[in-house]
Amino acid sequence: MSQEIVTSTLAAAKRNTIATRKSIVRFEDVRKTYQMGPVLVEALRGVTLDIKQGEYISIMGPSGCGKSTMLNLLGCLDRPTSGRYLLGEEDVSQMPDDDLSGVRGAKLGFIFQSYNLIPQLSVVENIEVPLYYQDRPEEESREIAIRLAQLVGLEKRLWHKPFELSGGQQQRVAIARSLVNDPLVILADEPTGNLDSNSGTEILRVFDDLHQQGKTLILVTHDDDVAHRADRAIRLRDGQVESDVKVSKA
Numbered sequence: 001m002s003q004e005i006v007t008s009t010l011a012a013a014k015r016n017t018i019a020t021r022k023s024i025v026r027f028e029d030v031r032k033t034y035q036m037g038p039v040l041v042e043a044l045r046g047v048t049l050d051i052k053q054g055e056y057i058s059i060m061g062p063s064g065c066g067k068s069t070m071l072n073l074l075g076c077l078d079r080p081t082s083g084r085y086l087l088g089e090e091d092v093s094q095m096p097d098d099d100l101s102g103v104r105g106a107k108l109g110f111i112f113q114s115y116n117l118i119p120q121l122s123v124v125e126n127i128e129v130p131l132y133y134q135d136r137p138e139e140e141s142r143e144i145a146i147r148l149a150q151l152v153g154l155e156k157r158l159w160h161k162p163f164e165l166s167g168g169q170q171q172r173v174a175i176a177r178s179l180v181n182d183p184l185v186i187l188a189d190e191p192t193g194n195l196d197s198n199s200g201t202e203i204l205r206v207f208d209d210l211h212q213q214g215k216t217l218i219l220v221t222h223d224d225d226v227a228h229r230a231d232r233a234i235r236l237r238d239g240q241v242e243s244d245v246k247v248s249k250a
């Protein structure tokens with residue numbers, strides 16, 4: 001078989017496997033309206049999306065187009081005004097706050113631009129934080145945290161505090177912490193926004209590795225280069241999906 005045929009056969013096989021994979025996130029005509037005194041602000045105006053297990057998605061768009069609103073909804077930090085949000089098998093669209101917070105802890109991992117680490121805690125202890133709310137034996141939590149610290153390349157920094165780490169290393173701790181409950185989806189908000197370009201590239205390599213391991217990643221960014229590391233790019237404009245395309249890698 002020629003190289004060309006092999007390449008196109010592989011590409012078709014990959015497309016097929018994505019098409020037949022389980023949906024992890026489904027938005028059906030999701031709308032979000034904020035009330036500002038007498039004024040209604042329509043931040044999301046009918047977004048329909050289907051994200052499959054193992055996809056790596058970037059969300060881009062101009063300021064005010066609804067990215068944070070969408071991330072807040074995806075992250076179960078807020079509820080849609082109307083429409084349906086299915087996370088895995090579960091309809092989370094109108095869940096009460098307590099249940100939503102349970103869903104966040106069990107099914108979602110968060111990575112923020114500003115790392116959000118606890119300054120008094122070491123690398124391992126920061127990674128363990130989401131496990132405090134579970135009834136796990138201490139040694140087991142510690143084992144998981146150390147394994148994840150190793151996974152993100154921090155095996156020589158296990159007992160350092162955040163102020164003793166570079167920005168890139170702090171973001172690795174945040175990534176390890178986001179993985180601790182083996183989430184269905186990892187949500188990242190401008191994860192490289194505070195980093196110089198070398199550290200940013202290192203963090204993007206960690207995302208590439210997670211993607212290779214089959215994790216589902218959704219990343220909001222202003223940066224075209226970051227967006228192009230994903231395999232699907234969604235662009236919002238005025239609260240709607242303007243484009244939703246597969247990223248072609250040269």
Ligand SMILES: Nc1ncnc2c1ncn2[C@@H]1O[C@H](COP(=O)(O)OP(=O)(O)OP(=O)(O)O)[C@@H](O)[C@H]1O
Nearest residue numbers: 034035036041043062063064065066067068069070
């Ligand atoms: N809590 C709120 N109350 C009222 N209006 C809001 C609220 N949050 C967002 N908005 C409005 O909803 C629209 C979408 O805002 P959103 O923060 O989702 O945009 P964004 O794409 O994340 O912008 P940026 O890139 O500047 O962070 C904007 O018009 C914004 O002013």
